Amino acid sequence: MVANTTVKGTLVSFLVGITEIDIDTVEIVDIKKIKSSPSYPDVIPKQMVVKVEKKIVESREVGFLVKFCPPGIVIVEASVDLENILDEHIFDIKKSLIVECRTLLWEYYCDQHFDEEYTVYCVSNYHGDPEDIVSEYKESIAGLLKTERIPLDEEEINSTLKFNIKYSKDDLTIVDWDGAFVFDPRSDFASNIELLEIANLQLLKLRLLEHELEERLEKAAYLLQKSTLRRIPWLNSRKIRHSLREIIQIRTESIQEFAATERHINLIGDWYSARLFDLIAKKLHLEAWKININKTLDALEDIYSMIAENFSISFSTTMDFIMTFGWFVLLVGYFLLFLLELLQKKS
Incomplete structure (x- = not known):
């Protein structure tokens, strides 16, 4: 100083x-x-x-x-x-x-x-x-x-x-x-301070969204590990679909909000306010935050897709086992009936 x-x-x-x-x-x-x-x-x-x-x-x-x-x-x-x-x-x-x-x-x-x-x-x-x-x-x-x-x-x-x-x-x-x-x-x-507040508001929302997605990513990674090891028999297709819908909803809402802000700024065009907001956004790295959030959303979708695939394979294998076991039970049943008929004839 x-x-x-x-x-x-x-x-x-x-x-x-x-x-x-x-x-x-x-x-x-x-x-x-x-x-x-x-x-x-x-x-x-x-x-x-x-x-x-x-x-x-x-x-x-x-x-x-x-x-x-x-x-x-x-x-x-x-x-x-x-x-x-x-x-x-x-x-x-x-x-x-x-x-x-x-x-x-x-x-x-x-x-x-x-x-x-x-x-x-x-x-x-x-x-x-x-x-x-x-x-x-x-x-x-x-x-x-x-x-x-x-x-x-x-x-x-x-x-x-x-x-x-x-x-x-x-x-x-x-x-x-x-x-x-x-x-x-x-x-x-006042007008400059207002734009600075709006930019910081956007930054805060991006930080909160990133935090929420990071928590979901940790949970998804845990579920993927358990699904690979077949340790989550309670996981069903409804829960998987619900998680995927939530991710899609988050992506849609974030895209809509980001697009709305950019559309509003574009409406202002080349006016001083638009140019100042663009300068603030660059200094606060808002675009980098958006890119990182989109990458996290992509990772979440990939992980849940793998979980769904593992569940599908596991479910298919389980159904095959049930069908095989069912046929085995039927064969045992027929064999027992055959034995009973033989015993009845001898008696």
Whole structure:
């Protein structure tokens, strides 16, 4: 971090979580956009206000906003104005904000093992090209984006700062995995933060789906091993078909959800929002997550197909054995009848 630097700004940290409860709220979050954007309805998921409150955190007044995005998505957002957003104490402030956000998130029974946290550094008190500020304080900015206190290598700094997008001559957004810097002299931050929240929401859903599929994969591998060793006589074709239907349903739902998001973004076209979301998605590696999930689904289908094949072979073998045993019983029966007839004739 560079010492003796003063850049006023607003620190915004948010957490995205998933809950199974239905939160009763009707007030829609009104995001006023300065940049030109299309008027397609429902392109961006609607966010509804659940709670607005202020708390004292690290001796500073912090505003908290709890939002609900149906179905089952809770977003807790904390924001605080700072005299120097590049100060080293920002790390501690950010940590405290995340703790407070997570406490609020848990009030809505969100999964404590799965959430996504992100921090946005908003700067508006400047004139001219923000790239001049970035050039002057690039070490501090890169360190905050990486949540890294130690000095970064020049190559790492440049690699971090190159993920940026501009709309006008005097604005700039830099995106990284853990945070983003948004420079805008008109304080048009809300729309960018909304897109960052949506991208993190997608990442959270992908993580949850991957976790569920990994558990299913372990179970399927166990069943395959047992079916190969013929140790699961209780396994029947109905259970196999049910498992395969579940996998197909998961694949279908995931494809529909991913396709819907991409379709919505495509509707926006080449507008700033679409280009920014594409940049965020690349930095969060959303496409890589989707590819990995599809590979896991393929593996699951293959394993259950092998289980079904083993079951089919086992079932066929069992039926052959039953038929052979049946014929043997009939032959024994005929032989006994023959003996009885002989005994009756002799008597």
